[in-house]
Amino acid sequence: MSKHLTVDDQKRAAAEAALEYVKPNMRLGLGTGSTAEHFVRALAPRVKAGLKVTTVATSERTAALARELGIAVGNLDDVRHLDMTVDGADEIGPNLVLIKGGGGALLREKIVAAASDRMIVIADAAKVVDTLGRFPLPVEIVPFAHLVTMERVADAAARAGCGQNLMRLRGGEAHPFKTDSGNYIADCSADAIPDPERLARMLEGIPGVVDHGLFLGLATAALVGTANGVSVIEPPRRE
Ligand code: 5RP
Numbered sequence: 001m002s003k004h005l006t007v008d009d010q011k012r013a014a015a016e017a018a019l020e021y022v023k024p025n026m027r028l029g030l031g032t033g034s035t036a037e038h039f040v041r042a043l044a045p046r047v048k049a050g051l052k053v054t055t056v057a058t059s060e061r062t063a064a065l066a067r068e069l070g071i072a073v074g075n076l077d078d079v080r081h082l083d084m085t086v087d088g089a090d091e092i093g094p095n096l097v098l099i100k101g102g103g104g105a106l107l108r109e110k111i112v113a114a115a116s117d118r119m120i121v122i123a124d125a126a127k128v129v130d131t132l133g134r135f136p137l138p139v140e141i142v143p144f145a146h147l148v149t150m151e152r153v154a155d156a157a158a159r160a161g162c163g164q165n166l167m168r169l170r171g172g173e174a175h176p177f178k179t180d181s182g183n184y185i186a187d188c189s190a191d192a193i194p195d196p197e198r199l200a201r202m203l204e205g206i207p208g209v210v211d212h213g214l215f216l217g218l219a220t221a222a223l224v225g226t227a228n229g230v231s232v233i234e235p236p237r238r239e
Pocket residue numbers: 031032033034035036087088089090099100101102103104105106109
């Protein structure tokens with residue numbers, strides 16, 4: 001019989017399952033968000049017990065938590081290349097295409113994931129979707145002329161077939177949220193994102209857009225906490 005698990009239980013179960021992938025002397029990317037924090041908390045006792053890993057964090061928040069728990073955190077410019085990154089996601093679509101950035105760390109998360117041989121996504125079951133877009137897509141933009149940039153993002157989303165979309169500056173005009181790199185986040189609510197590759201290409205062509213929360217071809221597996229245990233999603237094998 002399956003037992004009831006809260007969303008937080010599911011996140012913790014996925015994070016603990018990711019520990020199995022951690023091997024001695026790995027160079028490890030640490031994600032951002034509540035699920036990634038479960039992973040950092042689960043990793044800490046192993047490190048305390050003598051497990052040697054080199055870590056790089058995807059946000060100041062994660063770096064602070066890791067250090068507080070006794071995990072040394074290095075610099076990606078020193079480490080250069082990572083064996084694996086373990087990070088959460090806001091949505092996991094077909095072929096492990098992700099929406100990330102709900103915690104505002106998408107830029108560093110993407111840089112760290114791109115420097116990693118493997119990216120293991122850890123999430124609760126509600127994150128798995130057939131079509132991306134229910135979660136507003138976070139787009140990191142520079143503060144200068146951000147209203148103009150947001151209009152161009154909205155226009156790109158409409159042209160990429162995302163339907164009605166609404167742009168919101170995270171935190172609002174009076175107190176905009178600032179990322180670790182000093183940028184703003186525009187959250188783009190849309191009906192759906194039917195063609196993430198097309199939207200990603202269009203967003204990457206807009207001056208003022210630093211990066212977006214679409215992660216294409218980066219995740220190598222997802223561990224999803226469900227009422228029946230942790231299920232593993234892997235991309236279809238290429239023949
Ligand atoms: C942060 C992220 C997070 O991984 C994402 O928001 C998921 O968060 P949580 O694990 O708290 O549900 O992309 O920028």
